[in-house]
Amino acid sequence: MLGFDADDTLWQNARFFRLTQERFAELMGEYVEKPHLDARLLAAERRNIGRYGFGVKGFTLSMIETAIEVSEARVDATVIAELLQAGREMLAHPIELLPHVEDTIATLSQDHKLVLITKGDLLDQERKLAQSGLGPYFQAVEVVSEKTAATYTRLFNRHGRGATNGVMVGNSMKSDILPMLQAGGHAVHIPDGAQPWALDHAEPPESHPRLTTLGSMANLVESIRIITRP
Template identity: 60%
Template structure:
């Protein structure tokens, strides 16, 4: 087994809380439009809008807010009140202003990994928002490099690892999303570590690899990462 030289960390819902704020805002959105459609219908229409708009708006809060406004216009057939649009926009600003809440073991995991590995933050979403969250997290100085990308594809990972002087075969990526953080890295020869957190966003759902896959690892939280890295270094698995 080739020694792991690079460890990549996802940001949202891996190092700090994120999806929970989207769900709270979506619940408020449903309340605002409860006179026009049922909760289930609004969830379905909003998800369809988000899926439709990803190519234009990308991932993140701003695209989410625009999709909510679009959905509000659609389900009300253009009759949505300006005050409702204003509340949706205010909810988006509140999300952007929300203080960062680090998840358990986040700082310790990055510090420990950085002792013997190059550590990278690899995240997707809005550039300004991700930079804000990283600055507020207090973790910025721990990383040897930061990559904020529009999407996490196998090709993107290959380019990122090469840009930082490495190869995918000697890299490990840690994240809460099987679709974005684990499967693409495994597909190009690296290791993927899945650390689930809460209920995943529907557009990030993917079936996990076979549990016996030698480069797929699952941990309950970041507290077990250091032991996993040590085991891989010694040619073992946990």
């Protein structure tokens, strides 16, 4: 079994959050400078993850909360309306697959069971998978609230022959890689090249026999062949 992360592993995602955060800073320019606004937004996201989970809806609510806080409730209703519209635009944004993804997924699906394992809002993730055209290649989809070693142990037991006989592929060291290694499985790290979100940052291990790092999806098929070679 091969587990795949979705956002920023198969398709673009974080870029839209960064662009929306820049728009948020422009809208709030008369109330607060950007560095302070970014810090307050991050604090709100940290507080709210347990309530709202990961994804666009939680991010939008955290922007609105931050706007009210930093403006001492003086923020204009038109700004709130623009933030809501920004959230709707993110939820409706067309999917942009990352390079080499479709061919790689199609090839791997011929010999392996593929399972999508992702965090985020259920409806949004289902929409993105449907628009991506990759749905037929995956035998199961799991949208989880958090990715931990226990999560991977449970899912690889459910869909495969345990984490020790599985591989997890993703861009996030904290969510996709370290927990899978802790569960006893193999992990393939494909960084997206952007600065990780502060709440999803983790330092990589200095070396690990079950960790493979690739520059792109282009070399994944060969890496999986090496990892799964009897």
